[in-house]
Amino acid sequence: MRPKVVLFGDSITEECFVEGGWGSALANHFSRTADVVLRGYSGYNTRWALKIVERAMDGICAVGDQPLALTVFFGANDASLPDRSSGFQHVPLLEYQGNLRSIISYFRDCWPATKIVLITPPPIDEDGRLRNPFEDNASDLPERTNDSACAYAKACLAVAAECNVPVIDICSKMQEYPDWQKSFLRDGLHLTAVGSRMLFEELVKKLRDLALSLETLPADQPLYSDIDRKDALKTFEK
């Protein structure tokens, strides 16, 4: 039975199978070893995620089975400023942390063997947000700011440390590079193919730290190179 890696998050997860996306890259990486299961919910914050998590995960695993790993990638919507055009999605910082803790607890209860990996929200390019508004935005103020995104990323890191959960700090990682605003973010928030590549590589590294890699996970069914050249069918009788 092929093991599973579940991706749970908002639109940055929902769209991760787009061309050049980090979900496709992960599915391609594990093409003979693990199923990558997409559970991305565009626009969702952690408050709404908590309401759907049970139904969202229904049927992913048979009774007794658990995913190998699971990414939890929320915060970009929670960090929308409450008094601006996406205020509807805003969740206060302390509630965001509490919700992350509840999501972690939920998964630890139902899938104790599953390795959870938190991902911080990405940084925000405010210029990109003003040029690509999601909602009517008559003001000249972006609905998300980088300061707010960074505060939520820090809060996510704190929850990860407190709960002893591995975390990818994509917010800081991206800002190490010049022109991170346009290189990694296509509309100030969602990832370009280059940004997706970075997240994919960080995720593969993190999974490897958790002993989940192409070296440790068995391939599903004999590889072509392992099929007996003199008697192929013998390979399949094993």
Next chain:
Amino acid sequence: MRPKVVLFGDSITEECFVEGGWGSALANHFSRTADVVLRGYSGYNTRWALKIVERAMDGICAVGDQPLALTVFFGANDASLPDRSSGFQHVPLLEYQGNLRSIISYFRDCWPATKIVLITPPPIDEDGRLRNPFEDNASDLPERTNDSACAYAKACLAVAAECNVPVIDICSKMQEYPDWQKSFLRDGLHLTAVGSRMLFEELVKKLRDLALSLETLPADQPLYSDIDRKDALKTFEK
């Protein structure tokens, strides 16, 4: 519980989550409606596929559950010429047809409600094969020919008609276009992003004919646009 579309085939399936791949495109298309489950086995012909099919499908569905749809995409390896450098993969034409029938029967027995879609092998660009040999090929003859691929494609169409299974004739479809050899095939056999795009579009059309589309399948959890702006949590209580 989110329904599933299973992709069963050889390397053209195994690599379908590569950048621009038809599997990624399908997963992205159904990102909120269905899970795309990859079961591609590089190098495999139908003889070997029959040996592993039961194990390959193990655990995809819970007891009582069945995939929505399943693609069966074999023949490119069966069609390797028996006396050339990939002769090891060759399966005689009549056996290929018998194996396809057995694969269809297998799925009809265990998943009677699942819509099976056959895909013919793609055409072969012999020049591309000579430039990109998989095995040592000291001769100046390609290990696969377009004549052979087309014969296996025709044989696949015949089985589809006989078994009343929908089929995508990607072999003929590609050859309708000028420069199909280089536009659609990157090494004379495997698909370019343009070739993948064609297969993705044909598959979406075929699934739509079977009443499986974004219009007929429900989205998993409320869409952002359907969340009550005045009382978001009310949406999730339904």
